Amino acid sequence: MPKGVFQVPPAKNEPVLSYAPGTPERAELKKQLKAYRSVEMDIPMIIGGEEIRTGKKVSIHPPHEIKHCLGHYHQGDEAHVHQAIDAALKARSKWAEMSWEHRASIFLKAADLLAGPYRQKINAATMLGQSKTAFQAEIDSACEFADFLRFNVQYMTQIYSDQPTSAKDIWNRVEYRPLEGFVFALTPFNFTSIAGNLPSAPAMMGNTVVWKPSKTAVYSAHIIMEIFREAGLPDGVINLIFASGPVVAREVFDHPDFAGFHFTGSTEVFQSIWKTIGENIHRYKTYPRIVGETGGKDFIIAHKSCNAQEVATAIVRGAFEYQGQKCSAASRAYMPASRWEEINNEVQAQLAELKMGPPEDFRNFMNAVIDEPSFDKLESVIKEAEQHPEAKVIAGGGCDKSVGYFIEPTIILTTNPHYRTMEEELFGPVLTIYVYDDLKYDETLDVLDKTSIYGLTGAVFAKDRYIIEKTARRLVNAAGNFYINDKPTGAVVGQQPFGGARGSGTNDKAGSLLNMMRWVSPRTIKENFVPPRDFNYPFMAEE
Ligand SMILES: NC(=O)c1ccc[n+]([C@@H]2O[C@H](COP(=O)([O-])OP(=O)(O)OC[C@H]3O[C@@H](n4cnc5c(N)ncnc54)[C@H](O)[C@@H]3O)[C@@H](O)[C@H]2O)c1
Numbered sequence: 001m002p003k004g005v006f007q008v009p010p011a012k013n014e015p016v017l018s019y020a021p022g023t024p025e026r027a028e029l030k031k032q033l034k035a036y037r038s039v040e041m042d043i044p045m046i047i048g049g050e051e052i053r054t055g056k057k058v059s060i061h062p063p064h065e066i067k068h069c070l071g072h073y074h075q076g077d078e079a080h081v082h083q084a085i086d087a088a089l090k091a092r093s094k095w096a097e098m099s100w101e102h103r104a105s106i107f108l109k110a111a112d113l114l115a116g117p118y119r120q121k122i123n124a125a126t127m128l129g130q131s132k133t134a135f136q137a138e139i140d141s142a143c144e145f146a147d148f149l150r151f152n153v154q155y156m157t158q159i160y161s162d163q164p165t166s167a168k169d170i171w172n173r174v175e176y177r178p179l180e181g182f183v184f185a186l187t188p189f190n191f192t193s194i195a196g197n198l199p200s201a202p203a204m205m206g207n208t209v210v211w212k213p214s215k216t217a218v219y220s221a222h223i224i225m226e227i228f229r230e231a232g233l234p235d236g237v238i239n240l241i242f243a244s245g246p247v248v249a250r251e252v253f254d255h256p257d258f259a260g261f262h263f264t265g266s267t268e269v270f271q272s273i274w275k276t277i278g279e280n281i282h283r284y285k286t287y288p289r290i291v292g293e294t295g296g297k298d299f300i301i302a303h304k305s306c307n308a309q310e311v312a313t314a315i316v317r318g319a320f321e322y323q324g325q326k327c328s329a330a331s332r333a334y335m336p337a338s339r340w341e342e343i344n345n346e347v348q349a350q351l352a353e354l355k356m357g358p359p360e361d362f363r364n365f366m367n368a369v370i371d372e373p374s375f376d377k378l379e380s381v382i383k384e385a386e387q388h389p390e391a392k393v394i395a396g397g398g399c400d401k402s403v404g405y406f407i408e409p410t411i412i413l414t415t416n417p418h419y420r421t422m423e424e425e426l427f428g429p430v431l432t433i434y435v436y437d438d439l440k441y442d443e444t445l446d447v448l449d450k451t452s453i454y455g456l457t458g459a460v461f462a463k464d465r466y467i468i469e470k471t472a473r474r475l476v477n478a479a480g481n482f483y484i485n486d487k488p489t490g491a492v493v494g495q496q497p498f499g500g501a502r503g504s505g506t507n508d509k510a511g512s513l514l515n516m517m518r519w520v521s522p523r524t525i526k527e528n529f530v531p532p533r534d535f536n537y538p539f540m541a542e543e
């Protein structure tokens with residue numbers, strides 16, 4: 001077979017399209033939204049390349065228009081989980097032996113399909129199924145997903161190129177083998193790019209995967225799988241199943257060939273799964289890799305030297321874009337007393353202009369939250385704050401689920417920096433603000449650092465460079481992604497590798513070389529060109 005030391009095309013970030021009135025992308029997206037609304041999609045599981053229809057149909061509704069039906073998916077059970085594990089194990093050796101450049105080609109092609117002919121399909125599916133605006137869908141499902149695929153190919157080649165040195169007469173080599181078994185990818189509802197990245201990153205490194213998406217993101221998961229298949233991904237490499245989380249978990253974590261877990265979702269689910277894996281550790285043939293990016297209680301702290309308008313804009317975008325359902329969303333903020341009135345006036349002015357409604361109306365900045373349990377939880381937290389002596393709702397507070405799960409962008413002002421909503425992740429458009437005495441900046445940093453179990457994202461707004469330096473140093477473990485004079489959301493693959501520590505996860509940084517390293521098990525090979533033929537060493541010789 002002809003060989004070469006191939007170089008992959010250098011990865012570049014996919015340009016974000018504007019969708020401004022009159023642009024071709026806007027017209028194309030509107031057409032696709034109409035097309036998806038006019039049919040009911042029938043969505044099968046994909047196991048070993050086969051479409052599996054169980055007849056147990058679960059209907060899919062846009063969170064912003066619950067009466068409309070987008071289609072249904074076929075629910076599986078334990079038997080389908082086994083079938084998916086078997087299919088992954090069957091496909092494993094052929095896929096692991098395929099030359100890396102062919103694996104790379106498949107995923108580079110998937111990125112080009114995504115950025116080209118599938119762009120408006122994946123965006124429209126994300127807008128309708130997960131209630132995202134056109135812009136939020138574009139930066140996630142089209143651009144970030146294509147970036148994950150292209151940059152990961154580059155990281156794969158960097159990993160393979162990392163080779164040891166060799167002494168005289170010796171050649172040392174390291175092979176980066178896929179894990180010995182199958183990988184399980186369990187993905188969240190909120191980012192289509194994450195749903196696509198979690199199964200594809202281990203697959204790119206030669207692993208085969210069982211993938212269970214969130215039940216509230218099946219509509220876009222189906223398109224992701226269509227793209228992988230269109231790109232030429234062989235049968236059985238990624239197996240898409242729809243069954244309840246606990247059912248899938250029971251079967252997967254009991255299996256002796258379970259070799260890796262790629263998770264993004266809540267801290268609670270991750271911690272319970274980690275325990276299960278620990279309890280079952282004696283069952284596995286190899287120590288499983290566990291990678292999990294989880295919750296956050298992300299902060300903005302403004303210093304008295306800040307620019308009020310910049311802080312206000314970061315608050316509105318950072319807390320309320322995608323209804324606050326980003327793990328990175330600003331959900332607690334610390335404002336200096338001397339600047340609070342000015343910042344608050346600017347926030348209120350921006351909120352007065354902000355529109356909420358269905359994503360098909362492009363004037364809307366916000367859409368609906370994902371489902372009824374999320375809506376009910378957020379509503380009860382807001383109601384509690386309205387009654388609580390330490391809290392005051394100073395913006396929004398309205399909740400209405402008659403048409404869709406709409407929650408107004410809500411701000412709670414608290415006198416207690418440890419008030420419930422300063423500590424708990426709510427995952428919705430609710431921001432809590434604590435106003436501190438300007439003279440107590442240092443104490444406020446301490447409180448901020450010790451308030452929540454998380455360590456995902458955070459931002460400081462200040463002009464004073466001594467303050468910026470001190471804040472970055474004092475909050476060194478409070479965030480895995482730290483922003484200076486910018487909102488704490490919107491990390492870009494290849495530019496701001498993303499992930500947090502403490503309760504926020506294993507911090508393996510999605511879309512980075514660190515993450516890709518977790519999906520290989522290196523084998524070191526030493527070859528001796530001149531092997532010794534005598535057991536004696538020179539020091540043993542007679543003087
Ligand atoms: N740190 C990050 O990079 C990052 C990114 C996106 C989302 N998140 C976090 O994800 C959460 C929101 O997403 P979500 O609501 O989809 O999370 P989730 O934890 O409810 O669900 C994640 C996945 O786990 C499955 N699941 C739920 N309960 C399970 C159980 N008991 N056993 C097995 N599987 C189970 C779900 O079906 C879904 O596929 C937030 O906490 C957010 O902060 C983190």
Ligand SMILES: N[C@@H](CCC=O)C(=O)O
Pocket residue numbers: 190191325326327328488489490491492498
């Ligand atoms: N990477 C995204 C958040 C992903 C979590 O939901 C951001 O930086 O905003």
